[in-house]
Amino acid sequence: xxxxxRCIRLAFLLPHELTHAARGHAPRSTPLTAAxxxxxxxxxxxxxxxVMKQAVLAIEDDRFYEHGGVDYWGxxxxxxxxxxxxxxxxxxxxxxxxxxxxxxxxxxTVKRKLYEVxxxxxxxxxxxKDQILELYMNQIYLGQRAYGxxxxxxxxxxxxxxxxxxxxxAMLAGLPKAPSANNPVVNPKRARARQQYILQRMHDLGYxxxxxxxxxxxEQLKIKMDSNEFGVHAEYVAEMARQMVYEQFxxxxxxxxxxVFTTITKSDQDAAYLALRxxxxxxEKRQPYRGPEGYMEIPTDKSEAEAAIESELAEHPDSxxxxxxxxxxxxPKSIRALLASGEEITIQETxxxxxxxxxxxxxxxxxxxxRGAIIRVMQEGQGWSIIxxxxxxxxxxxxxxxxxAIRSLVGGFxxxxxxxxxxxxxxxxxxxxxxxxxxxASLEKGLSPGTIINDAPITFxxxxxxxxxxxxxxxDNKYEGPMSMRKGLxxxxxxxxxxxxEKIGPQYxxxxxxxFGFDPEKNPPYLTLAxxxxxxxxxxxxxxxxxxxxxxFKVNPYLISKITDNNGKILFQVNPEKAGDxxxxxxxxxxxxxxxxxxxxxxxxxxxxxxxxxKRSDIAGKTGTTNDSIDAWFAGYHPKLxxxxxxGFDKPKNLGNRETGGGLALPIWIGYMQKALQGLSTQERxxxxxxxxxxxxxxxxxxxxxxxxxxxxxxxxxxxxxxAKSPSEKHEEGQKSELF
Numbered sequence: 025x026x027x028x029x030r031c032i033r034l035a036f037l038l039p040h041e042l043t044h045a046a047r048g049h050a051p052r053s054t055p056l057t058a059a060x061x062x063x064x065x066x067x068x069x070x071x072x073x074x075v076m077k078q079a080v081l082a083i084e085d086d087r088f089y090e091h092g093g094v095d096y097w098g099x100x101x102x103x104x105x106x107x108x109x110x111x112x113x114x115x116x117x118x119x120x121x122x123x124x125x126x127x128x129x130x131x132x133t134v135k136r137k138l139y140e141v142x143x144x145x146x147x148x149x150x151x152x153k154d155q156i157l158e159l160y161m162n163q164i165y166l167g168q169r170a171y172g173x174x175x176x177x178x179x180x181x182x183x184x185x186x187x188x189x190x191x192x193x194a195m196l197a198g199l200p201k202a203p204s205a206n207n208p209v210v211n212p213k214r215a216r217a218r219q220q221y222i223l224q225r226m227h228d229l230g231y232x233x234x235x236x237x238x239x240x241x242x243e244q245l246k247i248k249m250d251s252n253e254f255g256v257h258a259e260y261v262a263e264m265a266r267q268m269v270y271e272q273f274x275x276x277x278x279x280x281x282x283x284v285f286t287t288i289t290k291s292d293q294d295a296a297y298l299a300l301r302x303x304x305x306x307x308e309k310r311q312p313y314r315g316p317e318g319y320m321e322i323p324t325d326k327s328e329a330e331a332a333i334e335s336e337l338a339e340h341p342d343s344x345x346x347x348x349x350x351x352x353x354x355x356p357k358s359i360r361a362l363l364a365s366g367e368e369i370t371i372q373e374t375x376x377x378x379x380x381x382x383x384x385x386x387x388x389x390x391x392x393x394x395r396g397a398i399i400r401v402m403q404e405g406q407g408w409s410i411i412x413x414x415x416x417x418x419x420x421x422x423x424x425x426x427x428x429a430i431r432s433l434v435g436g437f438x439x440x441x442x443x444x445x446x447x448x449x450x451x452x453x454x455x456x457x458x459x460x461x462x463x464x465a466s467l468e469k470g471l472s473p474g475t476i477i478n479d480a481p482i483t484f485x486x487x488x489x490x491x492x493x494x495x496x497x498x499x500d501n502k503y504e505g506p507m508s509m510r511k512g513l514x515x516x517x518x519x520x521x522x523x524x525x526e527k528i529g530p531q532y533x534x535x536x537x538x539x540f541g542f543d544p545e546k547n548p549p550y551l552t553l554a555x556x557x558x559x560x561x562x563x564x565x566x567x568x569x570x571x572x573x574x575x576x577f578k579v580n581p582y583l584i585s586k587i588t589d590n591n592g593k594i595l596f597q598v599n600p601e602k603a604g605d606x607x608x609x610x611x612x613x614x615x616x617x618x619x620x621x622x623x624x625x626x627x628x629x630x631x632x633x634x635x636x637x638x639k640r641s642d643i644a645g646k647t648g649t650t651n652d653s654i655d656a657w658f659a660g661y662h663p664k665l666x667x668x669x670x671x672g673f674d675k676p677k678n679l680g681n682r683e684t685g686g687g688l689a690l691p692i693w694i695g696y697m698q699k700a701l702q703g704l705s706t707q708e709r710x711x712x713x714x715x716x717x718x719x720x721x722x723x724x725x726x727x728x729x730x731x732x733x734x735x736x737x738x739x740x741x742x743x744x745x746x747x748a749k750s751p752s753e754k755h756e757e758g759q760k761s762e763l764f
Contacts, residue, residue: 066281067174067185069158075190076173077157078231079197083222085118086229089153093119093144118160119144121200125163166196167203167210169256180208182248190236191243194222202334204342205364208247214366256290257297257344260435260445265584272596273587281590286583287429292422292700296432299695300420300669301344304437305402307671307688308414310680313378315391317413318398320350330366337364340398343438346411351397356383359393359410361401371401375409413438417674419446419562420692421581422667422700425573427600428581431665432696433563444674451546451559452672456516456631457648457657457685458556460572462525463513464611464619465536467724469528470735473510473622474721478739479503479519488551496522496555499649499684506740510721513622514630516647518555523739525554539610540568541578556648565659566668572623572644573661574603575709576616613712618722620644620709623660631686632658635694642707643697647685652678658689663707665700669693 081088087095095117116124123143147156162172170176174185176196181188188196198218199207208215220241227237265284270277320336323329333350340348349361349369359371376383382393393399393410402411414437422432435445444450463471480503483495498518512520525533530549538544547558560568567581579601587596601608623644627635631647645660655672656679669692672679679688716725727734 066162067172069154071186072158072161072173073186073188073193075232076161076185076188076193076196078226078229079190079193079222080118080157080161080173082225082229082231083197084121084200086225088118088157091117093117093148094141116140117144119147119156121164122156122160123147125165126159164200165203166199167207170203180247181245189240189243190226190232191219191223191240191245194226194240195219195245197222202338202364205337205347208245209249211365211367212247256288256293257434258286258288258293259439260443260447261286261288261293261433261583263439263443264433264435264445264448268584269587282595283588283590283592284584285586285588287424287431287585288433288583289431292431292696293433295696295699296420296422296434299692300418300434301437302695303669303671303688303692304414304416304418305411306691307416307679307683308412309377311378311412313382313410314412314415315382316351316393316397316399317348319394319396320398322350322352322396330362333362334364334366336398341440343413343441346400346402346413349399349401351393351395351399353395354383354393354397356380359383359399361399363401369401369408371408371410375404375407377410379410379412413441415673416671416679417442417444417446417450418669418671418692419450420667420669420696421447421562421566422665422696423566423570423581424579425570425603425661425664425666426579427602428567428570428579429585429600430581430583431700432667433583442674446670447562449561450670450672451561452655452670453558453650454556454560454565455648455650455655455657455685456518456521456556457565457646457659458558458560459513459516459521459554460619460623460646461537461540461542461568462521462528462533462554463509463622464572464615465533466509466524466528467615467618468536468612469532470727471509471524471527471738472718472721472723472727472734473508473618474719474723475509475735476506476737476740477509477512477520477523478506478737479512479517480505480739482519482522482739484551491550494551506737508721510622510625513646514625514628516626516631521554522551525551527735527738537568539578540571541580542568556650562668562670565657566666569645569659569661569668570603570666571610572616572619573663573666574616576611576613577603577605577608578610579603579608614715614724617709617712617715621722627660631684632660632690634686634690635660635697637694638697638701640701640706642709643701645693647690649684649686653680653683654678656683656685656688658685658693660693660697662697662701662704663709664704665697667693667696667700669696 085095087097120140123140127143165171166173166176168179170179173196176199177183177185177188180196181192195208195215198215205211206214206218223237223240226232227234232240265286266277269282269284273282317340320332323332337348337350342348347363349363351359351361353360357373359376360368361371362368379393381387382391400411400413401408417436419436420432420434421430423430433447435447436442484493486492496518499516503519507520509520509524530551530553533553534544534547534549537547541564542560547553563581571578582598582600585598586594588594623646626632626646627643632645635643635645643660643662645658648655648657648659654676655670657670659668661667669689671688714725715722716728717723718728723734
């Protein structure tokens, strides 16, 4: 494993004065630098080349050192220009951009703009101009996963910021307006045009001489096309790490130039991010089209139209490969649209998808795709398709089952749209993914995988449920009668889990599951606990499933492995506890073996057979779908690696009557494991001592060797004396009863 794969390093730059300046607004994530194999991207003001500062000021805010946070002349100039019908201009100062990027979202609302202005004023009173510019130049997004100009210099040119030329500085300075669409990797022509304009501005403002201008104008830049070598989507990781570091170092977090080394690996994080995005978009493609994001008037003059479209699309940031486009023409069978990069695309029938219904005259005007509509598109193969930004959210986390080191963490579909970390902050019902813990508890009460349990309807009164009378049902409303406990878990039969919990007692089960790390107050001792009606987080569930993966040991997931100061001095280092230490054992090795064995059957024969596509015999897991299909889960593992995937809405609502954990969350898990398990040999678990076989299945030895205590069946009505008689005996008794 290369150094790039070993860990991801974060560098923090956020003066504590700025935190106080924006009291009431939680800071956004600080930028993620490259991996620990590369020099950090944090650069102090004094080390930023003068030409880089001048290039930025020339295009973004040439009156930066004159205004107090809001440039009123700039606002007036932009307002007059826009009122006269020219291409749309903005007037946000560098200070306003700092306020927006650190504390606010990019939504276009009057309320957000007001907050931006107020924060800008406060920042100007709290920090010096040089400090503000330093913040801006370290955290602004510049495309290709580059945050800050030092990172961008490395990614686009393969050199340190201190070594860039005037021409390169102008190229980088042109990126903030539309970093994803107008960078030199994606759109060299548009990037060069903007670079030339910035060079002209630098010359006009007296920042460079005529000779310097002419030399920079004619310089041929060498752009690195493998710019994603170090980039990684780990924004949720960065914010989570920032919060954890702040808890320990308080204000020093932002003033000491700390380097935070995480357990995340680039290969795992990339695999998790791509798998989650693919899973969410596959779901989104099955949903009705909700209409364009907005509309604009397109000027008749071509050059004015291009400028207006570029300006409008800058207000609709990309979400990785999901980009905004303005419709130039639309018919029921095709759409012609323009991207921010200047590329004109045509989308035909197969690429229209669910949006085809919005091309007819029957659709209301505010939902119709027509000229001027702002839509989302995505390139798939050689063509383009209409897509929409998802409303649904998702989470994925993976960790080492041996020591709890978190290998990947994706807290949502897009950090820039929703910063709520669903891995750590979303308390959701786990549904059937919670059943294995009830089964585990039952093994200590005499049950075994071969225990026969009746899959038949059952009703409970309010005293048994803790709320009201309850008549639970299986997911498919089908009942198969007596079956083994093993089969009940494999087919995720609700009636089986409920009868098990009724047998062992909800209070015992609640106490038992705390050993896996679950909060008792969030999982009350009622029969509904059998169906996962409590609340867990994806991270909590991953830590719990690691117990089954590693043979019965509770290892706590952790993210930060080491913290050093700016000089490399180690301030904090983790020495993680590892599975195998008897002090960490929370369940019997036999218990872990039997649950693991049953969970392997979920993959082989049950609700997770899609995972057979991995062609491995050493994986196990459980699907989870809550009542009314509100939450969809899959929690599964390899003996060395555990992963949990979740999909649902932030405001809980039905995902679709046919949507399940096996159809929504499991594909995300599979997508990740396809990459993460490459190169890992198959690991079969050895049978621990103290287990024997009876009736064709495993059982604790003490339940068969004369000690008794085993439970052979639940919910099976024993035959009455009458049922035990032969048909001829019953016939004779019937004749006698007729005589009397």
